[in-house]
Amino acid sequence: MAKIVVDVMLKPEIRDPQGEAIAGACHRLGFAEVRAVRQGKRFEVEVADADVADADALAIRMTELSAELLANPVIEEFTIHGA
Amino acid sequence: MAKIVVDVMLKPEIRDPQGEAIAGACHRLGFAEVRAVRQGKRFEVEVADADVADADALAIRMTELSAELLANPVIEEFTIHGA
Numbered sequence: 001m002a003k004i005v006v007d008v009m010l011k012p013e014i015r016d017p018q019g020e021a022i023a024g025a026c027h028r029l030g031f032a033e034v035r036a037v038r039q040g041k042r043f044e045v046e047v048a049d050a051d052v053a054d055a056d057a058l059a060i061r062m063t064e065l066s067a068e069l070l071a072n073p074v075i076e077e078f079t080i081h082g083a
Numbered sequence: 084m085a086k087i088v089v090d091v092m093l094k095p096e097i098r099d100p101q102g103e104a105i106a107g108a109c110h111r112l113g114f115a116e117v118r119a120v121r122q123g124k125r126f127e128v129e130v131a132d133a134d135v136a137d138a139d140a141l142a143i144r145m146t147e148l149s150a151e152l153l154a155n156p157v158i159e160e161f162t163i164h165g166a
Contacts, residue, residue: 033135035130043121068112069105069108
């Protein structure tokens with residue numbers, strides 16, 4: 001069983017009001033050193049090794065999955081890595 | 084400016100209905116090799132270097148921030164690492 005991690009973040013040019021609200025809360029709680037916060041999503045995907053030919057095939061399938069289901073490529077970007 | 088990443092995931096013993104729904108969608112879309120999905124949050128925190136004494140002090144502050152604001156320690160666990 002392989003565990004793949006997909007990190008999904010808003011593209012840098014897209015505003016992130018949720019992250020901005022968290023940065024504001026940091027300051028109110030006394031964490032003045034925090035300059036900015038961006039919030040994204042992290043998916044841990046368990047894949048059955050037996051169903052995938054090799055590491056290259058797995059990378060291609062996970063990229064398809066991320067672009068179709070986990071991320072919205074219009075406003076988000078994703079990175080795939082091992083756990 | 085240091086960029087710190089905080090990954091927040093539900094504890095393994097806590098059910099994740101959102102992740103289960105995504106796993107179901109994977110199967111309906113033809114990604115039969117996916118066995119399970121867990122969804123969590125990823126925070127990218129930019130910190131002003133000048134406001135932090137050293138790497139140890141930064142790690143302590145980021146741990147406080149994560150436990151107080153970014154994660155709910157009752158049901159979630161977090162890991163902190165560099166970008």
